[in-house]
Amino acid sequence: MLPRPLLTSTFALSYRKIPVLAIGREIYCDTSLIIEALENFFPASQGWGTVYPKFEGLDEWTYKGLVRGFASFWTDKPLFRSTTGLIPSRVWSSSFGTDRAQLIGHALDPSKLASKIPQNLANLDLHLSLLEPTFSKPGAWAVPTKTPSLADISLYYQLRWGVDIAAGRGVYDLSGGGTGDAEEDVVGEVFNEGRYPGLWAWFHAFETYISTLPDPQTTVPSSSTTWIETLRQTPLLADEQLLVPTAVEQHPSLDKQRGLVKGVSVSVAPDDTGRDNPTVGTLVKIGVEEVIIQPSEKAELDVRVHFPRLGFVVKVVEGAKL
Structure with a gap:
């Protein structure tokens, strides 16, 4: 329930739902995108677990x-x-x-x-x-x-x-x-x-x-701000690392036709519940499955917020100009 000062004051995030994942100062919203981010940054090829184990007898089928x-x-x-x-x-x-x-x-x-x-x-x-x-x-x-x-x-x-x-x-x-x-x-x-x-x-x-699985979870006392300082010192991802991998690249013209280009002010909100609490910010990058913005509101940390496009509506803010 609101208020959620940790999310709003730390990340300028008005998004209503949980969970939210922070990998450094890259903030991922919605379980569907969080899973893909974890699979990307902590791959099975490096010894991490996976939620996509191989299919029995047909490893080549994805x-x-x-x-x-x-x-x-x-x-x-x-x-x-x-x-x-x-x-x-x-x-x-x-x-x-x-x-x-x-x-x-x-x-x-x-x-x-x-x-x-x-x-x-x-x-x-x-x-x-x-x-x-x-x-x-x-x-x-x-x-x-x-x-x-x-x-x-x-x-x-x-x-x-x-x-x-x-x-x-x-x-x-x-x-x-x-x-x-x-x-x-x-x-x-x-x-x-x-x-x-x-x-x-x-x-x-x-x-x-x-x-039988190990539990690596650590609970940080609410009074501690060490984690905020740790995130503050974390560099943002390079442009080529921003989007989680997808089967195809962004369509060459469809987003541009809607004005969804880098630098424009946009709002992002779920397409079901929580539509009255959009997150507004500057469009940093957009792909076929993901949109990344820098929130307009000031917060303790300078972050970029990642949303999936599946289940979300991305709109250019009325009157916004580059």
Whole structure:
């Protein structure tokens, strides 16, 4: 929920959603682009992990585009709407509901949302039915790879979050202390071992897998500013390194026809929720899948902000001139 002073005062970032990734003073927004940045700067060829492990028996086939589409257009859209629809009504009555009304762009009625929970459970049941055949073979991941891929990660996150939020776990933090946590098995009538044995086995196998991975996370005390000074001393990327690699270069004329050229003032905002909180700045570079701007607002750090073009709208600010 707003306010988020760390993002706004440090990076001049009005973007509403999380996570946000900082690699030096290059700031990456939206999970879809964050993943590609991590894959680019920390490649498997140098010993890092990957969310695109090789496809069993067909290493030359690149399934990356299909998995990215699965994550962006299935788990992050209709499946997410179903799990979000399971949020307890008391959460919508808190300041979280007020905040999300601003994010979505219209008022929210807690009682009406509560009445839709059975429909959202039915929608979840539909998604699980579509997914179950993929996991009919014991020990299978979403894509036949030796280790989980982005498909497994994105699907697991939505299911884990949906199960927990429907039960009332974590709602105290979600609502900013506006309502308390609970333990109510809401999703169990739909997602259980008897109804979906393949998905159930996969779900718990994935949890076992991630429990074996090292946890490199370090929590920095809120009072510490050392990380800000570290970022301040980090050089910005060279022009040729700015965009994550893509299959093709930027189209030679389409962006120019819309006035999207280096140096112009633009706004960038999601195409679904959060449209009323665009990030405005000077266009630094634009590619077929990514746009980079330097925020107009002053902040503690001089940064460049990277957005994916998928799921975002980039517009020239009215009256802007080079």
